[in-house]
Amino acid sequence: MRIGVATLAAVAVVGCRPAGRDAGAVAAGGGATTATATTTATATATTTTTTTATTTAPFGASVPIARYTCPVVLHGGGFGSFLAPADTRLAFVDGDDLLALVNRSPTGALSPDYAPSDLVDVRDGSPRSPRECEQARSCLRRAAAAGLRAMLDRMRAEGQEGHVTSAYRGFGTQCWVFSSWAQQARGGFCEAAEQSALPGHSQHQLGTTVDLFTREWAQEGAKTGRGVFRDGFGCSTGGKWLDENAWTFGFVVSYPIDPDDRRDGSRCLARTDRPVPIDPKTGYKSEPWHVRFIGSEDAARFHEAWVASGPGTPAEITLEQWLRARRGLRGDTELPVCDGCQCGACSTLADDDRDGLCKGESLTLDENGRVKPADEEPRILDARAAAAPDGATLVDVSVHAAAHTPTQTPATTPEGPTYGEGATFEALAPYPDAQPHRYADLPGAWRVGVGPVPEGAVSWPWRASLAKGVLAATWNRANVVLPARPGDSTVRLRVVLPPGATGLRVTLLRDGVEHGSRDVTR
Numbered sequence: 001m002r003i004g005v006a007t008l009a010a011v012a013v014v015g016c017r018p019a020g021r022d023a024g025a026v027a028a029g030g031g032a033t034t035a036t037a038t039t040t041a042t043a044t045a046t047t048t049t050t051t052t053a054t055t056t057a058p059f060g061a062s063v064p065i066a067r068y069t070c071p072v073v074l075h076g077g078g079f080g081s082f083l084a085p086a087d088t089r090l091a092f093v094d095g096d097d098l099l100a101l102v103n104r105s106p107t108g109a110l111s112p113d114y115a116p117s118d119l120v121d122v123r124d125g126s127p128r129s130p131r132e133c134e135q136a137r138s139c140l141r142r143a144a145a146a147g148l149r150a151m152l153d154r155m156r157a158e159g160q161e162g163h164v165t166s167a168y169r170g171f172g173t174q175c176w177v178f179s180s181w182a183q184q185a186r187g188g189f190c191e192a193a194e195q196s197a198l199p200g201h202s203q204h205q206l207g208t209t210v211d212l213f214t215r216e217w218a219q220e221g222a223k224t225g226r227g228v229f230r231d232g233f234g235c236s237t238g239g240k241w242l243d244e245n246a247w248t249f250g251f252v253v254s255y256p257i258d259p260d261d262r263r264d265g266s267r268c269l270a271r272t273d274r275p276v277p278i279d280p281k282t283g284y285k286s287e288p289w290h291v292r293f294i295g296s297e298d299a300a301r302f303h304e305a306w307v308a309s310g311p312g313t314p315a316e317i318t319l320e321q322w323l324r325a326r327r328g329l330r331g332d333t334e335l336p337v338c339d340g341c342q343c344g345a346c347s348t349l350a351d352d353d354r355d356g357l358c359k360g361e362s363l364t365l366d367e368n369g370r371v372k373p374a375d376e377e378p379r380i381l382d383a384r385a386a387a388a389p390d391g392a393t394l395v396d397v398s399v400h401a402a403a404h405t406p407t408q409t410p411a412t413t414p415e416g417p418t419y420g421e422g423a424t425f426e427a428l429a430p431y432p433d434a435q436p437h438r439y440a441d442l443p444g445a446w447r448v449g450v451g452p453v454p455e456g457a458v459s460w461p462w463r464a465s466l467a468k469g470v471l472a473a474t475w476n477r478a479n480v481v482l483p484a485r486p487g488d489s490t491v492r493l494r495v496v497l498p499p500g501a502t503g504l505r506v507t508l509l510r511d512g513v514e515h516g517s518r519d520v521t522r
């Protein structure tokens, strides 16, 4: 039996958001390498070995995928977008690991044949095969099911009856869900990719994740025909309860609202004064019903780290950042796999542009999932400055970059963001009304650096991405590695010169180190 057609759209929208994104691969790899070098110089052989293990395979050892069983998302499969063959040949994720990093990146996928070995019926805990679970039953791994039952008991005791809409889903079911959604969605494959996980990229395949509502919420959805995945659950009694209490039962809400996107500081209301795209830190829009079991002890550790990270500030972490940090990965996340939808903000294991949909506008990953450097270093062609009517100074830097050159946020556009008085790359608001973000150097990533003459306290205080400016709206809410725009292009920075500045200089930075510099023509 399959999921009923009536519930399909809803399931697709929600439960399956798969993914992740990626900017972190380069950062991760580079960061790890740096750490190793440091360790080698100063620490014992034992320590070095440990660190090296982390660096070699931060995403886990990849295994070949024997047979990719979702041809509909491949070239010729019926959609205009599709995955490159190289991105369907390796799986990095160990699904048995409760702390597995499953996201939208090429490194965040499970093998098609992965299924947990300890699935049970969530209602009574009786063992079930993956095949049985794909049919009429709601299944989770044994520990997750026990945690869920305890949580449902508590909810009941507090006057709320829980309602599980979706639990374990195998690769085949996810393939079916994704493709059905892509067929129904107006935006086709690309709209589906932001709403529903690609097969292999869904946390539901782990057997530890449920879409959990309340009976009241479900009944209302049935009565109105709007289903359970409608807006508003996060601010309902049940949604707030999950947000506050799920962690005490070992569950984490994987996809909260990004702090930049919250209305009036509310944890459950999204702002409406501008479009809210996917959260770059998770790869998806918020899903207050999607909770993943990581075990009580680790959920408590995550909660502690979350509190320490600064909830409500740009530094607030999600489960994704916590899981990455444990692996020594730098930056907020990895870019999604390239499927033709978000060229300029995707990554691929394909080593040949003929095999990829985005040609040069992608990050390319090595067999360990780390971002590869480009064939040549970028170079500055020209740099000019002019006064803007509002008193800011516009600095235009012409740059040549090879395809697949790693760069990083913040991306800039003619409109901004503006480096106002005192602002630096370590504290820059990505847009008006946003709190300042810190765009620390990510290993291996190139940026334009601009600074005043004479130099101030911060070296190259104004830094900007070589990526397409259009990426700013989504990706500047995170510190991530992005692919540079290949060929010749102009990076524009809006800066406010400090009093006493007599000129400007510009350079290209990688790992905080300048590579040539020149005066800006005014």
Ligand SMILES: [Zn+2]
Pocket: 014, 015, 016, 017, 204, 209, 210, 211, 289, 290, 291
């Ligand atoms: Zn879900």
